[in-house]
Amino acid sequence: MIKLNREPEPQYMVDNKATWLKNLKDAIASYGSYKTIPEKEKQKLISHYRNEHVRCALIKSSYGKCAFCECIPSEGGNVEVEHFKPKSIYPELTFEWNNFLPSCRKCNGSKDSHDTGIEPIINPYDIDPKDVFYFEDIEIKAVESSLKESADKTIEVCGLNTVRLWKPRAEILVSLRIFSRAIDEALEEIKNADTERKKANRIKKLREAVETIETLTYPGEKYSSFCRDFLEKSQVYHNAKRLLEYA
Ligand SMILES: [Zn+2]
Known part of the structure; x- marks a missing residue:
């Protein structure tokens, strides 16, 4: 993992996210919760974040690599738009630019709906990973620091020692x-x-x-x-x- 710097939010997101979020919130209100929105309808409501503007800006900021494991997903799939705080728990952050990360399918799948709000992990846009991780032979380890718990959790949740x-x-x-x-x-x-x-x-x-x-x-x-x-x-x-x- 390396330190990444966010690109400016794509204009397409700035222009549309309020409307998309309003529609999602209306559905949540109407069905009672995010989880109870019928799957097909939910996918239609949330899919807007998966667009080329977002993908391109994220890929640019991470040099085409997965923000967590540093593989180049294009060699075995695409870079996925990952929600740092899962949209299933924080639907209000579904279209939030600062909540996006470029991730490979393996890290995204492994992280799944881990609640980073309760058990934080390292976000390489906000924390320089070189201050919190080191390597011993081929294993990644957490540096003894105030962020050790988050760093260990990152290794576990993203499967960085597999x-x-x-x-x-x-x-x-x-x-x-x-x-x-x-x-x-x-x-x-x-x-x-x-x-x-x-x-x-x-x-x-x-x-x-x-x-x-x-x-x-x-x-x-x-x-x-x-x-x-x-x-x-x-x-x-x-x-x-x-x-x-x-x-
Ligand atoms: Zn990865």
Whole structure:
């Protein structure tokens, strides 16, 4: 999970949401509750939030990734418009822009109607996930902080420590280790270079290896928080950065 910034609310929502909400509230009043509105009618009343204006703005803000697990849903489905506070419990937030998140089907399905009003989870638009999560091997963990309970709940509710995420993390971990070894070898070669020319060439090679590994931490990359966490803890990487700074 990475920090996301909300895009401005699409004009289409600004122009229409009051009417849509009024119609939904009228149906709630007429049937007695949100749950008792006949399913077909309910779907017709709420479906307005699923539009391209909303989807495009959400996808833009999350670099096309799921806001929770950082997968790219387009590889195995679409980004879904997720309600942070479930519309089944908070129907008044059905069309509320600040209540939307882009999510993959797995996270959306796993979160389902979890009541974030009672048991809060981390919303990456509001809280920087790097302050509350870290990785140990391929597992995501909650940092000891005042938000630990919410962070643990997020991991549980969205299924962030399940095999579907362990697998890609494990694959990335192999790549990161390979890059780390390349950096380590380049550092050794620089140390042993017997001419300035050789040294300069090896520094160039090191710079390229460091730049390659850093691309994995860019926000548009899948699972970038996992890669950033790895690099922050990598002594080899820090040694290389220090050397390049003075090279
Ligand atoms: Zn997801």
